[in-house]
Amino acid sequence: MKAPTKHKKLIAWVNEMAKICQPEKIVWINGSEEEKKKLEEEAISTGELIRLNQKKLPGCFLHRSDPSDVARSEKLTYICTKRKNDAGPNNNWMEPKEAYKRAREIFSGSMKGRTLYVIPFSMGPIGSEFSKIGVELTDSIYVVLNMRIMSRIGQEVLDQLGTNGSFTKCMHGKADLNPDKRLILHFPEDNTIWSVGSGYGGNALLGKKCLALRIASYLGKKEGWMAEHMLILGIEKPSGQIQYIAAAFPSACGKTNLAMLVPPEGLKRKGYRIWTVGDDIAWMRIDSDRGLWAVNPEAGFFGVVPGTNSKSNPNAVKAIQKNTIYTNVALKPDMTVWWEGADGEIPEEALDWRGRPWKPGMVDETGSPVRAAHPNSRFTAPISQCPSISFRLDQHHGVPISAILFGGRRARLAPLVYEAFEWNHGVYMGSTVASEKTAAAEGTLGEVRRDPMAMLPFCGYNMADYFQHWVDMGNRLEKKPRIFHVNWFRTDKNGNFLWPGYGENLRILEWILYRCEEKVEAVKTPIGYVPYPKDIDITGLSLPKGTLQELLSVNIHEWRQEQEDHEKYFKQFDSAFPHELLKECNSLKRRLG
Ligand code: OXD
Ligand code: MN
Numbered sequence: 209m210k211a212p213t214k215h216k217k218l219i220a221w222v223n224e225m226a227k228i229c230q231p232e233k234i235v236w237i238n239g240s241e242e243e244k245k246k247l248e249e250e251a252i253s254t255g256e257l258i259r260l261n262q263k264k265l266p267g268c269f270l271h272r273s274d275p276s277d278v279a280r281s282e283k284l285t286y287i288c289t290k291r292k293n294d295a296g297p298n299n300n301w302m303e304p305k306e307a308y309k310r311a312r313e314i315f316s317g318s319m320k321g322r323t324l325y326v327i328p329f330s331m332g333p334i335g336s337e338f339s340k341i342g343v344e345l346t347d348s349i350y351v352v353l354n355m356r357i358m359s360r361i362g363q364e365v366l367d368q369l370g371t372n373g374s375f376t377k378c379m380h381g382k383a384d385l386n387p388d389k390r391l392i393l394h395f396p397e398d399n400t401i402w403s404v405g406s407g408y409g410g411n412a413l414l415g416k417k418c419l420a421l422r423i424a425s426y427l428g429k430k431e432g433w434m435a436e437h438m439l440i441l442g443i444e445k446p447s448g449q450i451q452y453i454a455a456a457f458p459s460a461c462g463k464t465n466l467a468m469l470v471p472p473e474g475l476k477r478k479g480y481r482i483w484t485v486g487d488d489i490a491w492m493r494i495d496s497d498r499g500l501w502a503v504n505p506e507a508g509f510f511g512v513v514p515g516t517n518s519k520s521n522p523n524a525v526k527a528i529q530k531n532t533i534y535t536n537v538a539l540k541p542d543m544t545v546w547w548e549g550a551d552g553e554i555p556e557e558a559l560d561w562r563g564r565p566w567k568p569g570m571v572d573e574t575g576s577p578v579r580a581a582h583p584n585s586r587f588t589a590p591i592s593q594c595p596s597i598s599f600r601l602d603q604h605h606g607v608p609i610s611a612i613l614f615g616g617r618r619a620r621l622a623p624l625v626y627e628a629f630e631w632n633h634g635v636y637m638g639s640t641v642a643s644e645k646t647a648a649a650e651g652t653l654g655e656v657r658r659d660p661m662a663m664l665p666f667c668g669y670n671m672a673d674y675f676q677h678w679v680d681m682g683n684r685l686e687k688k689p690r691i692f693h694v695n696w697f698r699t700d701k702n703g704n705f706l707w708p709g710y711g712e713n714l715r716i717l718e719w720i721l722y723r724c725e726e727k728v729e730a731v732k733t734p735i736g737y738v739p740y741p742k743d744i745d746i747t748g749l750s751l752p753k754g755t756l757q758e759l760l761s762v763n764i765h766e767w768r769q770e771q772e773d774h775e776k777y778f779k780q781f782d783s784a785f786p787h788e789l790l791k792e793c794n795s796l797k798r799r800l801g
Contacts, residue, residue, distance in 0.1 A: 213236075232321050237327045258271075260543050267531035268530060269532075270539055271533060278408060285411075288393050288394060296673070310391060314383050314391065315404055327351075328343050329344060329355055329365055338503055340505070358508040359505075379400070389405045409586060421436075432494070436489070441467050441482055444479075453610060453611045454502055456613070457643075464488075480718070484594050484596045486506060491606075494684055499685070499687035502606050511589075513534065523595050531590060536582035537581040539563075613693070615694040623695065623698075638691070639675050690723060734767065
């Protein structure tokens, strides 16, 4: 196929990669409907996709991945910079020459008899000066169809690129999906990603974690902006004004649910509405007003399916009724899909995520229940299908950010919400974000994993430099967003959640807006500003007496231990670690007495 572009460097790179992989043919993706239909038919004919019940789920498909390829492979993910120190203690590192050599061996001849697809894509609205263009080469139709949902693709992007525009080179191949021959390599200095041996979203949809976070965080540091693992939402107030917040949480803390929150009855009467801008990634920069503005570079959701239902996320349920690719969920006899925690009845029979017959109550050889859907099964759906989609999603300028939230899953310690004293204190709060392992995860219950700004697996350079970048951004910002920490997961002595979560979290967002507008006072504690219970509207919520006080309490003894742990955690970083954060750590110690 003749290249539909005159971009010489792009054409040369495609040819160079094709020479290594030796595909039977090269197809340039133009993004048309006709092309989509053709690819779907081909994927159905090979079993890569299963067409679902088109009456009930129009435009929807099921994909079953290789059982050894169901999640991001953090151990096989590398940052390949010339100097090891530039990758920092938070990343696996490989010397670039060695990395290219090892991956080239796996890529070599791996596309014989296959088609190499060339996908030009834009992260962010096409033509916005804040967007970045990538070109992904892949031998996977599943990847093409997912990239079509997750980003803006096709001829329009090539036109934008022109004959000389710069782009991230994203090379992907399934090879034989062997975990021993799997590598996810990032070369920030070459603006290049090579991923081989996996078809899983986070490893293979290279626009998402690889470009929009790892490479983009590096570019952001260089160019003076930020790429963050954050949702973005707008809160329309009773006055009609909309304020925007960005929020970072480690995985399994409900980012997608918060991004699509539906106001609870008790607050709806006031006239609040939530507008979803993004559920996973925010690119933020300082605008001419010296405030922080954010765009969501993605065009789709790649969300976790299990637990999605009309209570946890009614907007997501509506968003995934059409044009959705389901990965690793269960298939019902009527060709619709099911997962643990779905609405409605548990099916009497189904095929599990691997395609094996499944019935409720089945146990494996160890006596554990057999799950119908994989715990990390996913939906890929266009954001445009979400009922709460923000009208500003495609605006080139993005949205102004009033508040930044950090959060984790802490059974104790962290109050429901507290506010940083100022920017650097907020950066410190972000740098010490932690989540506790839940009963479902491996490891000791309650064990804490630090995940600074929820970026631990996604920061494309040395985390100490990344912290410094946050401090520097604060110095450049005139209208600084206020920074908060939230914890929806505090429990009582018996392990029961104290806070109902989900839509009720809007009550906390309301307090956050009040603080941004300086409408309410707060209690000054050693860890930050904590709400007066009276300022949190709990109309329509039946919280037992004293619960809110318990949720907002600060245990000085526990916080002293926490602060010591921060000190220990910071020791892994070298001299590049910002003294501003050490200062914050010492100030906390002093305030705790
Ligand atoms: C994701 C993740 O898939 O954070 O968004 O792992
Ligand atoms: Mn994520």
